[in-house]
Amino acid sequence: MSDLLERLRGRGWRMTAQRRVVAEVLDGEHVHLTADEVHARAVAKLPEISRATVYNTLGELVSLGEVLEVTTDKRAKRYDPNAHRPHHHLVCARCGAIRDVHPNGNPLADLPDSERFGFTVSDVEVTYRGLCPDCAAA
Amino acid sequence: MSDLLERLRGRGWRMTAQRRVVAEVLDGEHVHLTADEVHARAVAKLPEISRATVYNTLGELVSLGEVLEVTTDKRAKRYDPNAHRPHHHLVCARCGAIRDVHPNGNPLADLPDSERFGFTVSDVEVTYRGLCPDCAAA
DNA sequence: CACTTGACTTAGACATTGTCCATTGTAGGA
DNA sequence: TCCTACAATGGACAATGTCTAAGTCAAGTG
Incomplete structure (x- = not known):
């Protein structure tokens, strides 16, 4: 346990x-679970847990x-427990597989002031998107 | 008409x-309409159009x-008619307002091979995310 | 330890968004 | 004009998420 x-x-x-x-x-x-997948796994450990509680x-x-x-x-939102290490995602357009990736550079710095429209930009x-090896082979 | x-x-x-x-x-x-907003506007012009047709x-x-x-x-997917000029999006975390933006650099080039896991990456x-001027003031 | 309180949980109804299917309609070619 | 394949319809269904009223319990207090 962490x-x-x-x-x-x-x-x-x-x-x-x-x-x-x-x-x-x-x-x-x-991994990147949907809310329902989290609920299913939670039920396995605590059968009477309700869906609303998981969402809450x-x-x-x-x-x-x-x-x-x-x-x-x-489809559904997914939940990524890896919140303390900034990262982005690589998604297979066919099967939906998701990998965490760490690109070079800082996209936040690539948005000039003239393109911010007065927004307070805090996150990117x-x-x-592409095809994973399995789907590309098929 | 275009x-x-x-x-x-x-x-x-x-x-x-x-x-x-x-x-x-x-x-x-x-603007960036949801499917239902497209449907609503379509109905205004052609009252008997069905939801399924709009989705199709x-x-x-x-x-x-x-x-x-x-x-x-x-929430819902949004549809962006501006498909022929590559661009990205700036979203207000509170009110959901969306602006098209054109950052510098090319994020595709920032993903090294070692971070591609064999994927054929085709799109970024x-x-x-941030707060728009109105929401930041409130 | 028992009490108290308000935050937490529950079950299920409800809302929203999207998909499917069988039937009916129609665009465009012969 | 007539045919035929493709498109539209509408309504049921599915998936995901939200809300509420009532019951439950964690944790602080005495």
Whole structure:
């Protein structure tokens, strides 16, 4: 177990069995799960956990900055527990596989003031698209 | 009217009243509409057009490369008629306003081979997030 | 340790967005 | 004009996410 639970407790998070389970699911597998996948794994550990609680908890973890929301495709949002190491994503256009990638350079610096329209720009999200080796072969 | 309809006809697109209306809606307003907003505007011009047809037509326009799908938020996909000038997006995290932006550099070149995992990378989508002037003031 | 309080959880109804299918209509060529 | 394949319709269905009212429980207090 990581220090995720410790950090949350330190922030005054009320610790419940449900929240612990959700945090454990995210912490245990470094893949990009949908909310429903998180729920399915949580149910395996705590059968009576409800969908609403999973959604609530995920939303809170996102607000706290412990987890990132990734919306690569039209379907469900995915949750990325790797929030403390900035990174971007590479998505297979056919099968939807997702890899974390670390491009060179800083895209934030590439947006000149003249293109900011007065916005306070705080974040960039880069999604590379292509075909994974398996789909390219097929 | 632009040459969008001409291009489509030239590609062997069967021209129907419904498709013309959808194309006109996208062509007329250079904003980023959701599928439902497109449908609403289409209904204003052709009351009996169905939702399924709008979805089908939008999907075809995307396949043809005449329109881009943008998924900036958790909600609906948006459709960007500005498919022929490559650009990226700047989104207000609070109100969802979207602007087209043209950053310097080429993010595709910033992804080293060692970070491509054998993928055939063909496209990049960059989404800047922040607060628009109105939301920053509030 | 028991009490108290307000935050947390639950179940399920509801909302939104998108897809599918069988039927009906029609564009465009012969 | 007539045919035929392609397109449109509308309504059911699916997937994802949100909300609410009522019950439950973590954690601080005495």
